[in-house]
Amino acid sequence: MSLEFRDRALGKKVVRLIHSLMLDDAVRIMHVCGTHEQTITKHGLRTLLPLNLELLSGPGCPVCVTSTKDIDEAIFLAKSGATLVTYGDMMRVPGSDMSLAEAKADGADVKVAYSVNDAVRMASNAKNDVVFFGIGFETTAPSNAAAIFNKPPENFSILISHKLVPPAMDALVGDGDVNFDGLIAPGHVSTIIGTRPYERFAGMGMPVVVTGFEPLDVLFAILMILKQMRKGRSEVENEYARVVTEQGNRKAQELMDEVFDVADAYWRGIGEIANSGLAIKPKFCQFDAREKYDIDVGEVQDLPLGCSCGLILTAKATPEECELFGKTCTPENPYGPCMVGAEGTCHNWWKYGRYGVE
Amino acid sequence: MCIAIPGKIIEIGADKKVATIDFSGVKQVVRLDLLGELDDGHIGNYVLVHVGYAIQLMTQQEAEETLKVFHEYADAMEKELQGKST
Numbered sequence: 001m002s003l004e005f006r007d008r009a010l011g012k013k014v015v016r017l018i019h020s021l022m023l024d025d026a027v028r029i030m031h032v033c034g035t036h037e038q039t040i041t042k043h044g045l046r047t048l049l050p051l052n053l054e055l056l057s058g059p060g061c062p063v064c065v066t067s068t069k070d071i072d073e074a075i076f077l078a079k080s081g082a083t084l085v086t087y088g089d090m091m092r093v094p095g096s097d098m099s100l101a102e103a104k105a106d107g108a109d110v111k112v113a114y115s116v117n118d119a120v121r122m123a124s125n126a127k128n129d130v131v132f133f134g135i136g137f138e139t140t141a142p143s144n145a146a147a148i149f150n151k152p153p154e155n156f157s158i159l160i161s162h163k164l165v166p167p168a169m170d171a172l173v174g175d176g177d178v179n180f181d182g183l184i185a186p187g188h189v190s191t192i193i194g195t196r197p198y199e200r201f202a203g204m205g206m207p208v209v210v211t212g213f214e215p216l217d218v219l220f221a222i223l224m225i226l227k228q229m230r231k232g233r234s235e236v237e238n239e240y241a242r243v244v245t246e247q248g249n250r251k252a253q254e255l256m257d258e259v260f261d262v263a264d265a266y267w268r269g270i271g272e273i274a275n276s277g278l279a280i281k282p283k284f285c286q287f288d289a290r291e292k293y294d295i296d297v298g299e300v301q302d303l304p305l306g307c308s309c310g311l312i313l314t315a316k317a318t319p320e321e322c323e324l325f326g327k328t329c330t331p332e333n334p335y336g337p338c339m340v341g342a343e344g345t346c347h348n349w350w351k352y353g354r355y356g357v358e
Numbered sequence: 359m360c361i362a363i364p365g366k367i368i369e370i371g372a373d374k375k376v377a378t379i380d381f382s383g384v385k386q387v388v389r390l391d392l393l394g395e396l397d398d399g400h401i402g403n404y405v406l407v408h409v410g411y412a413i414q415l416m417t418q419q420e421a422e423e424t425l426k427v428f429h430e431y432a433d434a435m436e437k438e439l440q441g442k443s444t
């Protein structure tokens with residue numbers, strides 16, 4: 001038994017409906033989740049859509065938007081004697097001079113873990129200081145709040161680098177040259193935050209549909225956005241009601257409020273976005289790696305020279321428009337952050353092709 | 359990274375802080391900090407798990423109902439469109 005959500009005949013019907021409902025003018029729909037991009041490219045959804053309907057990929061790859069400074073800080077800590085624990089996705093992302101994987105090859109103590117709990121366990125079993133690299137969006141932040149709230153051992157701390165999705169959407173929708181007509185909101189971020197934070201975008205005339213990760217989910221979201229556009233409406237609709245509620249996960253939100261303050265954050269390739277990040281509250285400062293250690297990383301290089309990740313993350317360019325795509329930059333040898341992991345747009349376009357040809 | 363995976367609750371820990379979850383045969387112990395109190399009555403239910411934490415309680419019924427609702431949605435829309443063209 002599984003909770004799979006696939007039905008070929010229904011999928012075909014939804015595609016037919018999308019074609020029937022399509023407007024005469026071009027339509028551009030943006031999603032802000034790397035996992036949505038993976039669903040779209042892997043299943044070749046773009047091939048099924050009307051030619052003048054474009055699916056754009058926004059800043060939804062947490063690994064890609066982690067600032068170079070944060071990566072440099074992680075490398076600094078790993079090189080100065082602490083055990084730096086990170087999610088595997090982060091290992092090969094280039095910092096200013098090197099990646100965590102390269103630092104490890106150089107002798108720094110870098111370990112990969114699946115969960116912050118693994119890092120807490122490592123700290124309990126070691127005398128050495130253990131620092132967990134806390135990246136990710138609202139889906140991931142509550143786990144780190146819980147780890148801190150549960151009083152981990154003294155030799156444990158977190159290098160916090162979380163990003164919040166709605167403020168990034170604010171920046172996109174508030175951008176003078178908004179280049180899209182509807183938004184697909186990320187399903188698992190919304191499991192935590194609920195659907196309410198998107199109301200303000202609907203208020204600004206933007207149809208929003210919160211969506212899951214099966215191909216059918218994404219197709220339905222497109223259909224729902226087209227239907228809203230046809231009727232001249234802009235609302236928040238919840239396609240992913242099987243796990244997303246209006247209020248979201250209250251318990252997770254409370255834990256985040258207890259442990260974190262909202263702070264400004266730097267999105268790699270995009271820049272600083274107000275109130276789009278988290279900082280550890282002063283009362284938990286003993287678990288804040290930035291308070292605990294004197295970190296000095298010097299000059300930081302945002303993106304490697306010639307990498308257009310910033311434009312790709314804001315859907316102002318496609319990977320194919322980057323001269324390095326598939327040449328200097330491949331999944332085997334990623335040059336820029338968008339080529340590294342399964343959520344990077346460049347990575348997915350290289351692996352599956354724009355139209356999902358495997 | 360934001361992907362969360364559904365699995366079935368097969369055991370709740372004595373301290374109610376963890377549960378054993380079955381992901382189609384692969385068993386894993388996950389933390390329940392983000393869900394509030396669960397008890398043995400929840401065994402057999404599904405949870406959505408992300409980086410070792412259960413982040414949402416869900417039921418098989420909900421997934422099946424969604425599919426039903428979506429069939430109805432598509433059917434209704436098809437009828438509406440046909441109504442317009444004839």
Ligand code: SF4
Pocket residue numbers: 306307308309312319322323324325326329335336337338339346
């Ligand atoms: S192909 Fe590589 S270098 Fe070009 S934008 Fe993508 S990640 Fe950057």
